[in-house]
Amino acid sequence: MIGILGAGAFGTALAVALAREGTPVTLWGRDPEAMAQLATTRLSPHLPGVDLPCGIAVTPDLAQAAQHRTLLLAVPMQSLSDLLGALDAPLDGARLVACCKGIDLATGTGPSKVITRAKPQALPAVLTGPSFAADIARGLPTALTLACGDAQAGHDLQHQLSTRSLRLYRTTDVTGAELGGALKNVIAIACGACIGAGLGDSARAALMTRGFAEMTRLAAHFGARPETLAGLSGLGDLALTCTSDLSRNYRFGQALGQGQAFDPRVTVEGAATARAVTRLAARDGLSMPISAVVAALAAGEATVSEALDELLSRPLKEE
Numbered sequence: 001m002i003g004i005l006g007a008g009a010f011g012t013a014l015a016v017a018l019a020r021e022g023t024p025v026t027l028w029g030r031d032p033e034a035m036a037q038l039a040t041t042r043l044s045p046h047l048p049g050v051d052l053p054c055g056i057a058v059t060p061d062l063a064q065a066a067q068h069r070t071l072l073l074a075v076p077m078q079s080l081s082d083l084l085g086a087l088d089a090p091l092d093g094a095r096l097v098a099c100c101k102g103i104d105l106a107t108g109t110g111p112s113k114v115i116t117r118a119k120p121q122a123l124p125a126v127l128t129g130p131s132f133a134a135d136i137a138r139g140l141p142t143a144l145t146l147a148c149g150d151a152q153a154g155h156d157l158q159h160q161l162s163t164r165s166l167r168l169y170r171t172t173d174v175t176g177a178e179l180g181g182a183l184k185n186v187i188a189i190a191c192g193a194c195i196g197a198g199l200g201d202s203a204r205a206a207l208m209t210r211g212f213a214e215m216t217r218l219a220a221h222f223g224a225r226p227e228t229l230a231g232l233s234g235l236g237d238l239a240l241t242c243t244s245d246l247s248r249n250y251r252f253g254q255a256l257g258q259g260q261a262f263d264p265r266v267t268v269e270g271a272a273t274a275r276a277v278t279r280l281a282a283r284d285g286l287s288m289p290i291s292a293v294v295a296a297l298a299a300g301e302a303t304v305s306e307a308l309d310e311l312l313s314r315p316l317k318e319e
C-alpha cells in the first residue's frame with residue numbers, strides 16, 4: 001500500500017493511476033471538508049471528469065495516511081518542510097518520495113535534503129519528469145524519472161510505482177533529477193513571457209537552449225551528472241513545460257508578457273525557485289542570467305522589456 005500526502009492535482013492523479021492498476025492507496029489532504037466531499041463524490045475539482053477508483057481511501061487524518069512504508073509527498077515545494085514537520089512519527093526506514101519540483105527558499109536546497117533534515121531515518125527519493133496531472137489521470141502514456149541514492153530501494157520503488165501507462169526510469173543521481181525538475185519551471189516562465197509579449201518562436205527556442213545551458217551549469221556545480229539533465233527530468237520536462245498551455249508556469253509567464261494579472265492561488269513553482277537560484281548563483285559566483293530576469297519579473301521588479309534589454313545587452317560570447 002502507498003500513502004499519498006497532498007490531494008492537489010498531482011497527488012490525486014498519481015493516486016488514480018496507481019489505484020486503477022490495483023495498488024491500494026491512502027490519499028491524504030489537509031482540508032477535512034474537501035476530503036469528506038471527495039470521499040462522497042469520488043470527483044476531484046483538480047481533475048474534472050475523472051472518477052476516483054475504489055482502491056483509493058480518502059482521509060484528512062495525516063497519521064493514518066503516514067503509516068505506509070512508501071509515502072509520496074505531493075505538496076508544493078515551499079510547503080514540504082511544513083508537511084514533514086506536521087508528521088509526528090520519525091518514519092524510520094520509510095521511503096519518502098518527493099513529487100514536488102523546486103528549491104526550498106528557506107534552505108536553498110532541493111526536496112531530498114529537506115526530507116533528510118526533517119526525517120533523518122527515512123530514505124528520500126524523487127519522482128519527477130514531464131507529466132501533466134490531467135494526462136496521468138486519464139491514463140495517457142507518460143515517462144518519469146525515479147531518483148534514489150540507494151540503488152536497491154530505487155529499483156523497488158521503480159517497480160512499485162510504474163503502471164502500464166506510467167513508465168518510470170530510475171537513476172541514483174538525485175541532485176540532477178531534482179534540479180532538472182526545479183529549473184525547467186524557471187525557464188518555462190521565461191518562455192511564457194516571451195510568447196505572451198509577442199517576441200516569437202525563435203526567441204523561445206533561444207531561451208530554451210540557453211536556459212538548458214544554465215540548468216546544466218548549476219546542476220554540474222552541485223555535482224549532478226550531465227546525462228541526467230539531458231534526460232526526462234531536465235530536457236524532457238523543459239520541452240513539455242516551455243511549449244504547453246497546460247503548464248501553470250508557462251501560463252504565469254504568458255500573463256506577465258501580456259501585462260495581465262494571474263490568480264495567486266495557482267501553484268507556480270518557478271517563481272520562488274528563480275529567487276532561490278538567484279541567491280545560490282550570487283553566493284557561488286555562477287552566471288544564471290535567465291533565472292535572474294525571471295526572478296525580477298516574477299517579483300514585479302522588472303518589466304518584460306527591461307528583462308529583454310538585460311538579456312540582449314550582455315557581452316557576446318562563445319556558445
Ligand SMILES: NC(=O)C1=CN([C@@H]2O[C@H](COP(=O)(O)OP(=O)(O)OC[C@H]3O[C@@H](n4cnc5c(N)ncnc54)[C@H](O)[C@@H]3O)[C@@H](O)[C@H]2O)C=CC1
Nearest residue numbers: 007008009010030075076077079082100101131132133267
Ligand atoms: N499538476 C501537475 O501537472 C504536476 C505537478 N507536479 C508538482 O507537484 C507539486 C504539487 O503540485 P500540484 O498538486 O499540481 O499543486 P496543487 O496546487 O494542485 O495542489 C497542492 C496541494 O497541496 C496542498 N498543500 C499546500 N500546502 C500544504 C501544506 N503545508 N500541508 C499540506 N498540504 C498542503 C494544497 O492544499 C493542495 O491540495 C508541485 O511541486 C508541482 O510542481 C509535478 C508534476 C506534474
Ligand SMILES: O=C(CO)COP(=O)(O)O
Nearest residue numbers: 129130131132247248249
Ligand atoms: O511539472 C509539470 C509538468 O511536468 C507541471 O507543470 P506546471 O507546474 O507548470 O503546471
